[in-house]
Amino acid sequence: MVRERPVPVPLGERSYAVEIGVGVRRRLRARLAGASRAILVADSNTAPWRDALAEAGDVRVDLEEGEAHKDVAAVARIWDAALDASVDRRACVVAVGGGVVGDLAGFAAASLLRGVAFGQVPTSLLAMVDSSVGGKTGFNRAQGKNLVGAFHQPRFVLCDVETLSTLPAEERVAGLAEVLKAAWLDGEAAVAALERDAEALRAGDEAATIGAIRRSVALKARVVEADEREAGQRMVLNLGHTVGHGLEAAAGYGALRHGEAVGLGLVAAARVGVALGDLDAEQAGRLERLVGALGLPVDLDRRLDEAVWGFVGADKKRAGAQIRFVVPGPPGTTRIAPLSVEAIRAAVAV
Ligand SMILES: NC(=O)c1ccc[n+]([C@@H]2O[C@H](COP(=O)([O-])OP(=O)(O)OC[C@H]3O[C@@H](n4cnc5c(N)ncnc54)[C@H](O)[C@@H]3O)[C@@H](O)[C@H]2O)c1
Ligand SMILES: [Zn+2]
Structure with missing residues (x-):
């Protein structure tokens, strides 16, 4: 042990x-x-x-x-x-x-x-x-x-x-989307470690996996400690989840794994980051490359349709007129921006 x-x-x-x-x-x-x-x-x-x-x-x-x-x-x-x-x-x-x-x-x-x-x-x-x-x-x-x-x-x-x-390999890979989310929230050192370990993690290497779990849990523990009941700051854990949830719901629950949807949602969030000027194209490319390197799907454009945006908009009903979108900046930085579905859609569409 x-x-x-x-x-x-x-x-x-x-x-x-x-x-x-x-x-x-x-x-x-x-x-x-x-x-x-x-x-x-x-x-x-x-x-x-x-x-x-x-x-x-x-x-x-x-x-x-x-x-x-x-x-x-x-x-x-x-x-x-x-x-x-x-x-x-x-x-x-x-x-x-x-x-x-x-x-x-x-x-x-x-x-x-x-x-x-x-x-x-x-x-x-x-x-x-x-x-x-x-x-x-x-x-x-x-x-x-x-x-x-x-x-x-x-x-x-x-x-x-x-x-x-x-655990089936596809389920393990799906979990890596949340590892990537946590690393991006954590900062440059965590993202660099993930770039280094992506191949090993994808293959299920034990030491790399333990390291990734430790870093992800430590990040989540810090966020939860600061805001146990999601009054505000804990919302950053929704990075990649706004469009991710829309994709997951539109596919029918079970058709697209939660982690796979979050990986695609991170790609979408990076585009929003670029559109708002929070993220430069190079950092956005880095985030998207990591999604692929971890073995997650990156074919976002093919999956975006009216149904997806319908589900993204449905979340709005509970949040008010605008969606509180977690906009990624460079590793370690995010900002919560109130955005309309239309604004998100315009930023994500290529
Ligand atoms: N509470 C939270 O903060 C929080 C955060 C993120 C996600 N979630 C929830 O977690 C769920 C997704 O979790 P998940 O991906 O683990 O889903 P899951 O529990 O459905 O597990 C995925 C699949 O793997 C199988 N499985 C699990 N462990 C296995 C093992 N060791 N060997 C063989 N098969 C195994 C399961 O039976 C299932 O078929 C969603 O419902 C989501 O809403 C909750
Ligand atoms: Zn999640």
């Missing part, structure tokens, strides 16, 4: 540490000390990892795989399994899976008996670098993604890169 310093997420009494390395999933029992019962949630692809960690007395909950099943029925399945087992308020819900399992299990934990402890054993790269940290939980409704949820911070996060051995 590699001994590395955990990455702290300092949030007062809700503080926790993100443990990253080879074999760290085996620390689960130690992290569950004090819990009356463990409720271990997995989907059909991650159940083997969960079952290898399970002990007699644990409640196991099996969810169906995929974004299409990120719904209230899945949450109810967790509630009912826990209630059928008569758990008390000292129980701990643990997600062993990707971001879908994590968001569902986290919301179930936030609401079960008005709130029980929650732990994360993320098994997708996206969940390790992004969704397992920061406490956002929830599920989808017909009206849109993640529209019902709660903030509920985990007590522990165990990012074990060994679990990535069964």
Whole structure:
């Protein structure tokens, strides 16, 4: 087991540490000390990892795989399994899976008996670098993604890169989009490290992957520490997500992976940065080249149609007349600019 310093997420009494390395999933029992019962949630692809960690007395909950099943029925399945087992308020819900399992299990934990402890054993790269940290939980409704949820911070996060051995390569690559987003928010050193490691990361190199997870989690921890409930600054984590969400929704959830959509959304955001004068063409080219170098799709123009802009505009309803767009400048700099869909569209269209 590699001994590395955990990455702290300092949030007062809700503080926790993100443990990253080879074999760290085996620390689960130690992290569950004090819990009356463990409720271990997995989907059909991650159940083997969960079952290898399970002990007699644990409640196991099996969810169906995929974004299409990120719904209230899945949450109810967790509630009912826990209630059928008569758990008390000292129980701990643990997600062993990707971001879908994590968001569902986290919301179930936030609401079960008005709130029980929650732990994360993320098994997708996206969940390790992004969704397992920061406490956002929830599920989808017909009206849109993640529209019902709660903030509920985990007590522990165990990012074990060994679990990535069964993750399909395309899923791993999709997770690299959030790594790139975090690197661009972080600054020049992180972007340069990513340029250096792109090939290794694309191939799944363990040391490079651990380094990328550490840097991404540290960046997210800093942002979340400054603005836990997204009053303002946390919004920068939406870099690449405005057009990304539009592409994802227009393709039909599941047709384009979230990370793939975010990669394309970063390309779109770079164009907006250039149009507004925040980013020069050279830096925009650098961002776009990195998307490709990490193995993500870059064929943005082919995918932009009326439906995409319709979904980009739909977000506006909740945000007011204008979209609060995260405009990238050179690495380490962003600005939130209120923009109309038309302005974004004009900047992105070539
Ligand atoms: N809470 C947050 O802050 C936050 C941030 C970003 C994304 N998210 C959410 O995360 C979700 C996307 O996460 P994701 O990409 O992990 O999706 P996911 O959970 O659907 O996982 C992707 C696929 O990989 C499979 N899988 C996961 N780990 C595996 C493993 N080790 N071996 C084999 N298969 C494995 C899953 O079963 C699924 O088929 C979205 O619902 C998104 O809204 C949440
Ligand atoms: Zn994302």
